Amino acid sequence: MTILFGVPLSVLLGQLLLGLINGAFYALLSLGLAIIFGLLRIINFAHGALYMLGAFVTLLSLQYLGVNYWFALFLAPLTVGLIGMLIEKYLLRRITGEDHLYGLLLTFGLALIIEGLFVKLFGVSGSSYPMPDALKGGFNLGFMFLPKYRAWVIVAALIVCFVTWYMIERTRLGSYLRAGTENPKLMQAFGINVPLLITLTYGYGAALAAFAGVLAAPIYPVSPGMGANLLIVVFAVVVIGGMGSIMGAIVTGLLMGLIEGLTKVFYPEAANTVVFLVMVLVLLVRPAGLFGKET
Amino acid sequence: MNASNREQLVVEDLHAYYGQSHILHGVNMVVRRGELVTLLGRNGAGRSTTLRAIMNMVGKRSGSIMINGTETMTIPAHHIPRLGVGFCPEERGIFASLNVEENLLLPPTVRSGGMNLDELYEMFPNLYERRFSQGTRLSGGEQQMLALARILRTGANLLLLDEITEGLAPVIVQKLAEVLIKLKEKGLTIVLVEQNFRFAAPLADRHYLMEHGKIIDEISAAELPSKQEYLSKNLGV
Numbered sequence: 001m002t003i004l005f006g007v008p009l010s011v012l013l014g015q016l017l018l019g020l021i022n023g024a025f026y027a028l029l030s031l032g033l034a035i036i037f038g039l040l041r042i043i044n045f046a047h048g049a050l051y052m053l054g055a056f057v058t059l060l061s062l063q064y065l066g067v068n069y070w071f072a073l074f075l076a077p078l079t080v081g082l083i084g085m086l087i088e089k090y091l092l093r094r095i096t097g098e099d100h101l102y103g104l105l106l107t108f109g110l111a112l113i114i115e116g117l118f119v120k121l122f123g124v125s126g127s128s129y130p131m132p133d134a135l136k137g138g139f140n141l142g143f144m145f146l147p148k149y150r151a152w153v154i155v156a157a158l159i160v161c162f163v164t165w166y167m168i169e170r171t172r173l174g175s176y177l178r179a180g181t182e183n184p185k186l187m188q189a190f191g192i193n194v195p196l197l198i199t200l201t202y203g204y205g206a207a208l209a210a211f212a213g214v215l216a217a218p219i220y221p222v223s224p225g226m227g228a229n230l231l232i233v234v235f236a237v238v239v240i241g242g243m244g245s246i247m248g249a250i251v252t253g254l255l256m257g258l259i260e261g262l263t264k265v266f267y268p269e270a271a272n273t274v275v276f277l278v279m280v281l282v283l284l285v286r287p288a289g290l291f292g293k294e295t
Numbered sequence: 296m297n298a299s300n301r302e303q304l305v306v307e308d309l310h311a312y313y314g315q316s317h318i319l320h321g322v323n324m325v326v327r328r329g330e331l332v333t334l335l336g337r338n339g340a341g342r343s344t345t346l347r348a349i350m351n352m353v354g355k356r357s358g359s360i361m362i363n364g365t366e367t368m369t370i371p372a373h374h375i376p377r378l379g380v381g382f383c384p385e386e387r388g389i390f391a392s393l394n395v396e397e398n399l400l401l402p403p404t405v406r407s408g409g410m411n412l413d414e415l416y417e418m419f420p421n422l423y424e425r426r427f428s429q430g431t432r433l434s435g436g437e438q439q440m441l442a443l444a445r446i447l448r449t450g451a452n453l454l455l456l457d458e459i460t461e462g463l464a465p466v467i468v469q470k471l472a473e474v475l476i477k478l479k480e481k482g483l484t485i486v487l488v489e490q491n492f493r494f495a496a497p498l499a500d501r502h503y504l505m506e507h508g509k510i511i512d513e514i515s516a517a518e519l520p521s522k523q524e525y526l527s528k529n530l531g532v
Contacts, residue, residue: 172400175393175397175400175401176401178390178392178393179390179392179393179401181392182390182391182392183388183390185352185372186382186384186388188351188352188372188373189350189352189372189375189376189382189384190376190382190401190402190403190449191373191374191375191376191377191402191403191405191449192373192402192403193371193373194373
């Protein structure tokens with residue numbers, strides 16, 4: 001058995017893989033947060049609840065409508081995206097231009113209401129969602145066993161992150177989004193429907209959270225608290241990457257997952273806090289974050 | 296062409312506010328097709344606010360603003376440019392996250408007949424050379440050219456230009472004057488807010504003089520020589 005830094009290679013790679021999977025979730029969720037913060041300047045505390053809603057739409061659509069996993073990959077983001085658009089249009093729009101604190105409190109309250117409602121309806125214990133047949137089993141790589149579903153999560157998250165990055169950085173719609181982030185009033189003076197752009201952006205951010213929720217359903221218990229547990233780490237990831245930075249959110253998400261994985265191997269006691277330690281270090285050295293622009 | 300067809304912009308009793316501050320106190324002005332009209336006045340007279348109020352970029356407004364025969368007080372801000380209006384703000388509004396060409400292509404086409412990229416690059420060769428540079432890395436003059444070129448691509452036939460010569464070298468100011476003459480020859484209507492009276496005087500058909508958020512006088516190009524002293528006194532030049 002190959003030993004690396006005193007640790008069997010299969011153990012090290014296994015933890016790195018787990019870290020990469022966590023990182024894929026961090027990347028998807030922090031990407032949505034970054035997009036929303038970029039245009040709306042709102043610290044979206046409801047993001048964890050939207051992730052949870054994605055997982056529940058997946059679970060309930062199977063239980064009550066017989067909708068399979070592959071269809072849920074589209075249905076859940078679409079449903080939660082629409083819910084997000086309604087939240088933006090009827091709640092967040094009312095506090096446009098107000099201090100960040102109002103958005104934070106509003107979305108935090110919203111998250112508490114949504115989670116409380118789901119606790120009332122489904123209880124606190126999680127439900128399991130069956131693994132899709134096509135993704136059962138795994139590949140024996142010789143030095144480690146790679147479960148198919150975990151590989152799928154990483155590939156699917158990377159594809160969605162890349163498509164989102166491409167859309168924002170390389171298309172006309174993306175240039176509207178980037179310009180709208182800088183000067184929404186001038187964008188309106190050019191004839192761009194900025195309120196609609198903002199609604200669609202929040203909807204897309206919510207859909208990204210829901211997509212992560214669908215990916216999570218077969219491997220994590222689907223419970224009302226699943227988003228709240230993850231959200232604090234995801235916020236730390238966004239801060240490390242740089243608030244509003246798209247590339248920062250993706251790269252830092254994956255990187256933090258890997259660092260967490262490595263910490264589990266070499267110093268397990270610090271595994272749950274390492275992301276926050278990195279955040280403190282980054283804030284000390286580069287307050288705008290690794291990919292953020294210094295102002 | 297009857298009188299109403301010739302009037303491209305009609306502003307009547309326009310009041311505008313920033314928060315609790317009452318900035319415009321009943322502005323009245325008419326701009327006809329193909330005219331170049333300036334808004335002159337000291338700092339704080341309300342010239343830039345007039346343009347921003349026309350674009351619905353201020354807080355509360357009242358009165359009437361007709362553009363190409365359409366009342367714009369009741370329509371959403373993003374519908375106003377679609378009536379054929381191009382706005383060039385005082386701060387230029389170049390987007391730092393976009394390169395020069397992305398900045399140029401950003402505003403949607405509002406009418407046919409706009410200039411294409413080749414024509415714009417021919418008019419402003421510096422922009423072609425720096426088309427892949429970040430917009431805010433350009434010099435002040437280049438940024439101003441970009442801000443102007445950006446609205447010429449849209450096909451807008453009513454241009455609202457706010458202090459386009461501010462802080463620019465004389466050679467750039469001269470270049471901008473040549474561009475405005477070309478645009479006027481093409482039949483575009485231009486409302487120019489300008490501090491640089493020497494720049495504005497030979498270009499304009501008429502001048503509106505503003506003070507304390509009101510138009511206090513209207514001076515035609517023909518009257519200008521006889522009113523130099525009066526203008527100097529009112530503009531503080």
